[in-house]
Structure formats: C-alpha cells, structure tokens
Amino acid sequence: MMSTFMGSPRGRLPGVAVAAIALIAAACGGSATSSPASSATGSAPASASAPASAGSPSGSAETAYSGPPATLEYSIWGDPAEIKNQQAIVDDFTKANPTIKVNVTVSDWEPYWDKLQTGLAGGAAPDVFAMDGPLGPDYQTRDALLDLTPYIQGENYDLGQLDANAVKDFTTADGAQFGLPRDLNVIALYYNKKMFDAAGIAYPDETWDWAKLVDVGKKLTKDTNGDGTPDQWGVYTETTDMENAWASFVWQAGGDILSADGTKSALDTDQAAQGIQFLQDLIWKDKVVPDPAIFAETGDAFEQGKAAMEINGSWLVATHEAAGLDFGIAPLPKGPASQATSVNPTGAVVYKGTKSPEAAWALVKYLASPVAQEKIMALKASVPVNKQILSTTYASAFDGAQVFADALSYGHLKPSFKGYNDFNTTLQTELDENVFNTPSKTAKEAIAAVNPQLNQILTENQ
Amino acid sequence: MTDTARRPSFGSGWIGLRFSRIRGGKPRGPRAGEEKWGWLFISPAVAGLILLSAAPILATFAISLTHWDLLTAPDPAGLDNYAKLVNDPRFLTAFRNTAFYTIVSVPLGMAISLGLALALNQAIAGISWIRTMYFLPIVTSTIAIGLVWSWIYSPSSGLLNQFLGVFGLPPQRWVADPFWAMPAIIGMSVWQGLPANTIIFLAGLQAIPSGYYDAASVDGAGPWARLRYVTLPLLTPSIFFTGLLSLIGSVQVFDQVFVLANPGKPTSATITLVYFIYEAGFRNFKMGYASAASWILFLIVAVLTFIYFRSQNRWVHYQ
Numbered sequence: 001m002m003s004t005f006m007g008s009p010r011g012r013l014p015g016v017a018v019a020a021i022a023l024i025a026a027a028c029g030g031s032a033t034s035s036p037a038s039s040a041t042g043s044a045p046a047s048a049s050a051p052a053s054a055g056s057p058s059g060s061a062e063t064a065y066s067g068p069p070a071t072l073e074y075s076i077w078g079d080p081a082e083i084k085n086q087q088a089i090v091d092d093f094t095k096a097n098p099t100i101k102v103n104v105t106v107s108d109w110e111p112y113w114d115k116l117q118t119g120l121a122g123g124a125a126p127d128v129f130a131m132d133g134p135l136g137p138d139y140q141t142r143d144a145l146l147d148l149t150p151y152i153q154g155e156n157y158d159l160g161q162l163d164a165n166a167v168k169d170f171t172t173a174d175g176a177q178f179g180l181p182r183d184l185n186v187i188a189l190y191y192n193k194k195m196f197d198a199a200g201i202a203y204p205d206e207t208w209d210w211a212k213l214v215d216v217g218k219k220l221t222k223d224t225n226g227d228g229t230p231d232q233w234g235v236y237t238e239t240t241d242m243e244n245a246w247a248s249f250v251w252q253a254g255g256d257i258l259s260a261d262g263t264k265s266a267l268d269t270d271q272a273a274q275g276i277q278f279l280q281d282l283i284w285k286d287k288v289v290p291d292p293a294i295f296a297e298t299g300d301a302f303e304q305g306k307a308a309m310e311i312n313g314s315w316l317v318a319t320h321e322a323a324g325l326d327f328g329i330a331p332l333p334k335g336p337a338s339q340a341t342s343v344n345p346t347g348a349v350v351y352k353g354t355k356s357p358e359a360a361w362a363l364v365k366y367l368a369s370p371v372a373q374e375k376i377m378a379l380k381a382s383v384p385v386n387k388q389i390l391s392t393t394y395a396s397a398f399d400g401a402q403v404f405a406d407a408l409s410y411g412h413l414k415p416s417f418k419g420y421n422d423f424n425t426t427l428q429t430e431l432d433e434n435v436f437n438t439p440s441k442t443a444k445e446a447i448a449a450v451n452p453q454l455n456q457i458l459t460e461n462q
Numbered sequence: 463m464t465d466t467a468r469r470p471s472f473g474s475g476w477i478g479l480r481f482s483r484i485r486g487g488k489p490r491g492p493r494a495g496e497e498k499w500g501w502l503f504i505s506p507a508v509a510g511l512i513l514l515s516a517a518p519i520l521a522t523f524a525i526s527l528t529h530w531d532l533l534t535a536p537d538p539a540g541l542d543n544y545a546k547l548v549n550d551p552r553f554l555t556a557f558r559n560t561a562f563y564t565i566v567s568v569p570l571g572m573a574i575s576l577g578l579a580l581a582l583n584q585a586i587a588g589i590s591w592i593r594t595m596y597f598l599p600i601v602t603s604t605i606a607i608g609l610v611w612s613w614i615y616s617p618s619s620g621l622l623n624q625f626l627g628v629f630g631l632p633p634q635r636w637v638a639d640p641f642w643a644m645p646a647i648i649g650m651s652v653w654q655g656l657p658a659n660t661i662i663f664l665a666g667l668q669a670i671p672s673g674y675y676d677a678a679s680v681d682g683a684g685p686w687a688r689l690r691y692v693t694l695p696l697l698t699p700s701i702f703f704t705g706l707l708s709l710i711g712s713v714q715v716f717d718q719v720f721v722l723a724n725p726g727k728p729t730s731a732t733i734t735l736v737y738f739i740y741e742a743g744f745r746n747f748k749m750g751y752a753s754a755a756s757w758i759l760f761l762i763v764a765v766l767t768f769i770y771f772r773s774q775n776r777w778v779h780y781q
Contacts, residue, residue: 113744298619421747
C-alpha cells in the first residue's frame, strides 16, 4: 500500500501523511547536503570516531554505568504508540543510570532515513539509533557504526540470551557485532472471530495449508449489497513489501530470495515463482484478497472490519486491539514445501562518532535486557528478543503470543545485505506493476524480466 | 520589440536584466562609476547566487564524476555514471514520465489559466470575491492539496469515481493505474498552478490600454477579432513569462507526485527525474549517480530555456 514505502512493512499512517512528513524532511535534508559544505564536513565523522575504544569496557553485564555523565541522542522511527513505549523504557533506563540523560527523537519511516543519512554525512548522527535488520549492512559496510565486540567481550556479555536469528542480522561475516536486536517483527495469520462464528467456520490453526486458506477465504468473501464488489474480504494483506506476505510464501514453497552465499538472486526458480504466484492468484484468480489499489488510501481492511483474515506482522496486535476487534492469531498456513514465516529484527546500533560510546553501549544493552523486554511485551508493540522473556511470561502475555514465540523456530530471516534498498525497489516496482496491481505478467515472467537487474545490483554491492 | 534586442543573451541574463531596469532603458552605456555602485548594490544577491547556487552546481558536477555513497570517501569514476544512466531503464522511465508531464501540463495549464483570466477580467459585481476564490490554491500547501486530491482519486470511495458512476462509467484506479496515474497527477498540478498563472495573465490584461480596444472597435473588430488581434498579441510577454516558469517547474516536478502517488508504488508511471535523483542519492547511497542525473536534468532545463528564449523574437510583442 501507499504508506509502505521503500521497503517499510509498517504502514500505519495514510500514505499522504507519511509522504507529507517525508517531503518536509527531504526538503530539509536535501538543503543540508546539496550545499558544498557537506563535502567539507564529510570528514568530521572519521576524526570523531577515532577514540571509539577510549573508555575501557568495565564490569559485568549486571553492573550499572559508571562512566562520566553523558547525554545520548536516541533516534527511532515509529508511530505515536511506539514513541510512548520507547520513552517509557528509556525513562526506566535513566532512573537506573542517573548520570546518563537520553533524548529520544522520533520520525516517520521515510524521513528517519533521510535525516540519518544527512546526519551521518555531516558528522552529527544520533549516538544510538534504531536499525531495520535488512538495512544494517548498508550502514555497517560504510563505516557508520561502532563495533560493539570489545564491550561484549570485555563484559562477557552473553549474546546467547537473545534470539539467534535476531542477533545474526547485526553480526558481520567475520563475527563482529554491530548493535543488538531490540525487538522482532514476525508474520502470522490474524482472524476475525465474529466473522468466523457468523459463517460457522472453525478458527484457523496449525493444520491449515494454502488450499484451506483459499477455500475458507472464498467462503468469507461476501458481496452483501450485490454491487459486484465484495464488502467483506476473505483475506487482507499488503503486497508492496516482501515481508508482509510474499517472502513467506516463497519460503513455504521451498524457494528463497537470495542464493546461499548472497551473491545472486534465487528468485528465478520454480519454487520462488510459485510463492509469488500464490499471492497473485489470491488477488486475481481466487479473488479472496482485495485488489491492492482498493485499500491503498484507507489502509488495513482487517482493522476496518472489512476482512475476515489478515496476513501481517506482530506489530499490529496493539493496533487491532485499539480498533476494538475480537480477533485471534494463528500460524501462517503451510505451503507445498514447508511451514515458514518471516522474522525481521529491529536493532539498536551505535554511531561510530559518538562521544559517549560506553553510555551508548549501556543503553543498547539495556534495550535488550529482560526488564526492557518485559515492557516491550506488556505494550504488545513487538515480539521480544530476550529468550528469558520469550520462554516464560511472553506466551501468556496475550491470546496468540505463543504463535509468535513458536514461529521463531521455523521463521526465516528477512534478507539483509548491502544494496538491499536498491534491490527491493527494483524488484517491488516490477511485482507491484505487473504481478499484484495488474496481473499483466505471471510471477515467473516478471522475475525473468527483472532478475538480471537484481543480479547486477548484487554484483555492484559485493 | 526594442527591449529584446538589447537584452543580454542567456547566461548572464538575470543580472543583465536588472541592470537594464536600473538604467531605465536609456540607450547609452554605463558610466564606470555607476557600474561599480551597481555591482555593490547587487553584491548580496550575487554572493547568494554564487554560494547557494553556482558552487553547489559545480560541486554536483564534481560529485557526478565519482562513485560516492555519502558516508565513505568517493572513488573517481570518470563518465561511468553518465554511461550507466543512459542505459538504466528506471532513469529512462523517469525521463519519459517527466517529458509526458511537461508536454501535457504546460500547454493545458496555460490555456486554462488564460481562459480563467479572461473570464475574471470582467467588471461585474463581486468580482474581487470571485477572484479570491480562484486564488485559494496558491496559499494552500501541496501537502494539503495532495491529501484532498487523494480522496478525490480514491479507487474505492473517491469523488471522481462516484461522479463517473452517475453516468454509468466504470470506476478507475487513478494513481494506482499505469495509464491514469500521470494524467491524474497532471490534473491536480494544473489545478494547483492555475492561480499563479492567472494572476500574471490578469495583470497583463489590465495593463492593456483601453484605447487599443476602442480603436479596434472603430475599425469594426468584433469581440473575437479584438481578442485575436489586440489582447493576445499584447499579452504575449505575460504568456512568455508564465510559459517559462511552467516549463522549468514541470521538468522539475517532484512534490505533487511524491505526495499524491508515492512514486514507483504501485506503478513506475509516476517516477519523475527529480524523484529518481532523490531515490538514487538518499535511498540507494549513490550520490555520484544522483549528481550525474541532476546534471542531465540541468542540461535539459538549460537547453529548453535557451530554445524558449531564442523563440521569443518570433512571437513575443512588447508594447
């Protein structure tokens, strides 16, 4: 949909509102970098980042921060609910570490990256900032992030306490750790209990497969006023990013996005095509998922009570509750090859040029700690990454939480590599235009058309 | 016509224009003392122009000869970025879309503005209220306009589809449709750009001395003949001016598309050149590539403006 722009799976504001804020930020950011000053100040981060290891890491993971007083800028993206959540967690952190002051700044998805890039180029990036798993390598390989390995080793910090997949997104090939995961985005099947009850259909469960989804989807797609357009859709999902649905379908069909070594697109296989084709068929053949244009302006049809099921992420639990829906959560239906879903961590990373690396590390560490993770869980914002919380209190946090926790065992990590944005934009434009919004090509034809470009992008970014 | 003959050629054109106004158009060369004071008085503007326009433009050219990701040191690339651009399907799409936008929106916008200005140039009761109403878009931000127009174009419940439905026409998906996306954006842009052009046309109309019309009437010219042989020729300076601004603005179209359509999503029909530059630089870490695209855009604007300026001898009439 419109609001999920350039790989953001978290479209919650109307597209125009997001674009509006982005435009303002783009205008500000643009003027900052289009001036000749940017090339002069570009050298700033290099000099500022030199004393990264000045303070020697000290104490065990449990000891509080004992360094000099520090003020940290912590930047995140998100909607008003997420701002409140992160602020609450940060407030606890500063209470426990009174010598550290933290200013939380929040942007929408789009302007967040504009501001971050101009800030990094100008040597004025926030000390700690949120990082989307797939985009991490674009920043890490460009020397923008502080290597946290010395702190982890110095304190014997146990990475094993965090979900392994989530940690992996912030680990380089040679084992250096650039940031810690903060929370997880997991895809599952939401269902509207009232609509299922009204139709006398049993709720979705772990036995479901693709055929069952289509079958029930058809039964729950209803044109009540007889105008030729359904007023209730069987399934709602978003097509503009691989994360919301189609990447999971590709994995369920036995395919993958990238080759194992990450150097080539793996989409040109029958399995990958089958996964993408399934989403096209849901929209245009089985007609159980609405034409993406219909809800492009108004957003989530499930949230509006216009769809019986939704394939989407864990970040929607609180939103759906706020909308007053009586809903349940089930695993994604199994595909022809296996059970699979998409897992994508958000992490906290440290700017290489930070003046307070130790305080920044303390904050990053705190965000992944059981105390902070418990809070994330209570706010239902996302799935926690801390195993202690995942295995104890999380399962009973709300109806369906267990589904997300279980999904981590069969979840696939959303691809994360240098050049991700370029790759994703090129791929999605082709899929949106020719596969999902108008079925002018089959998935296989579209992949054949775009695959050489995708491989070209991967080669350029090796 | 006499004014154009003395107008400096494009390039130093803007500064030269100011001088010719300072001198009041008297046909003699500047005295040395006056020239110095002239430069002194315009020095703030010139300094701003050099620092904020000329220097970045040149810096952009230097960047366009490198591979630069904004965060690490640039690598020299020669003309590699330019060579890649002309083969990049996304760039060519952006080029085509921008050309389509310009070719349709500039003449359309000017024709409607001119008609509106003629209609508003009437001595009827309450005309100032009516004019104010038509000028409202000029004080409205593109963001607000985009929000309202996205409701108009909404495929499910939009005003436009409901209007079509009244006549039994099928609903369209507008900005989500590869065919309709750009026309839909042009529709909004033309509406948004009307007041600016209309004001200039109105001012031009009111500057035409009524004596010309009286003389034309005496010679037997009807309303159509007066429009064709008095109004339009005397309005050509205004038409030239609005045409120039519209042309440059159209080639650089960005915000209307960005707000209304989210370029590239769902259809590549809405990717424009400036959006392509933004995307390459700020999304894909390719500042050198983006700079090269900027320079191609700059050359397109420069060439179009040059041709347009040269054409004025043939059709612009100054009183």
